Amino acid sequence: MIKTFADKSEHPFEWLDVTDPTADELHEIARKYNLHESSVNDCLQPDHLPKYEIVGTEGDIFIILRLHTSEVANQADTVRELTDKIAIFMKEERVITIHKKPWPESEKIKDEYIKSDYCKSAHHILNEIIKTGLATYDSHAAHLNREIEFFETNMFLKNRKRSLLEGLYYLKRKVDVTRRILILTYEIVDKIDNQPGNTYTRDTRDLYVKLHNIYDTLFENTNHLLTIYFSLSSQRTNEIIRVLTIFSVFFMPLTFIVGIYGMNFEFMPELKMKFGYPGVLLLMGGVTGCIYYWFKKREWL
Template identity: 25%
Template sequence: MILLNYFEPETNSWQQISFARLPTQLSADARVWLNLNEATPEEIQQVLHRFAIAPTLAEDFSRQRHPPKLETQPDFSLLILRGYADPDFSEYSSSAQVNLLYSKQVLISLVRCQSASLLEQLTPKIAAGQSLIVTDWVKHLILAVSGSYLEKLIAFEDVLSELEDNMLQRGSDEQMALMMRYRSVLRKINRNLAYQKDIFADALYEEKSPLLNHFSGPDVRDFYEKFERLHSMTDLYYDQLSDLVEGYMSTTSHQINERMKVLTMVSTIFIPLTFIAGLYGMNFVNIPELVNPNGYYYALLAMAVLGVGGLFWFKFKNWW
């Protein structure tokens, strides 16, 4: 189903009309917003054909998954963004895909989002009796996409601090697995943010950037700074998690080394004792010490001296 909102300049009001009633020629003051969230593939193609969208733009716009990008043709611009739809960073099911085709009068939006609250934020608001320019809607959507990351990144800072305290006091394999899961999610969203940051970074340094045809320089800089800050925050949190993982691995490795050191010392002490016991346990007739009435005690004394001497040697070397 195609949801079409049409601003009629003569009545100065918004109307929801069917796609068939859309005028062939739009007046200069008319505004059109086509919401294709619930449209079928056939209806999407019908809309794209109606506005003569270039095949390359139409193909990218229709895809369910596409990396963030900006592409411009003479009449329409294509902007693809990705928001974060999951409640936190413990899982990454899918992004909120925001596909926008816009001109000075027309906005065609296709938003695929599993979160009802985020979907509401990604829906432009139309005030009764007010004629908003299309770039205001696009600006609202860009800010909503950046906000979908910012809110969760700010909340994650407290989670990370608590996790760091727990790891320093009583680290566990369960917390280690949680940190690895967080790192995986942050790495994925970091890629999305890098794409989106580069879109606006390129616009800042290109004098003829297509974004500057619709947005002012301060607006584009604001978009870039928001996504650059988000990208830096994910880098920072990822590095902090990596430090915690490495710290836990180092602590675990140190604990294992301490246990192995104790086992090694015990083995080193008992090796000569085992040798003496094995030597006099051999079944040979001619072993001189077998006929010595005090041979048993001499053997025990030798074992005791070797064992205690080994302990003193380890203590002298500060090995324990």
């Protein structure tokens, strides 16, 4: 589906928005508007990472921008599951955007930005598209922050859920993939903000720097959470081993005493003693008391 959001009858530029084209439709658009063949092939690759390049002899700009998808599954951890791709072709007086999924923000740009006094060229449209795309990561960062707070709250509970580690893994993957996408988007932002004193593109760069810092912080926090999780798991394992070791220390001398008097030799001392049985019980109780006192003195109990 092709929509014309701006045409030259009303503006000094035109903007065509194409949603979910087939391969034949895409090649037809390429022939009509003289789009470079290699760029068209990149449009057909759903996993293509962000990039900025100048193609052809006329200096046409081709950009692949990835937006954060609005609905993210709990176990989403790949580029395709977390982001949507938009291909942008720009000439001096024309912008063509191509995407597979619906892009509601395009209508907002058309209704609010194109009709404003700030929109005067195709470069302004391109900058607004990039800025709107980056803003999708801002809203999702708040959701990731809430997830991190949830895991921090449940990390120190006595009865932790078994799925906590799995959730932490997917949280780390989400942050890591999104962070790498933002890093690759830097070149796009850097290329469009190449004129000193341009406040419009400077706002886009400021938004990018803000998001980059946010996702760096989220990445560090998720790594810290994983480290804390494994530390707590090791600590609880050590605590269990300590308790079992204490039990074994109590029973080792008792087992030794019982083992000696359980031997079946005919000539053994103390076997005929009248008070041998209670004497051995008292000995075993005394040994247990000494071990308990020793543990208490060293503060092991």
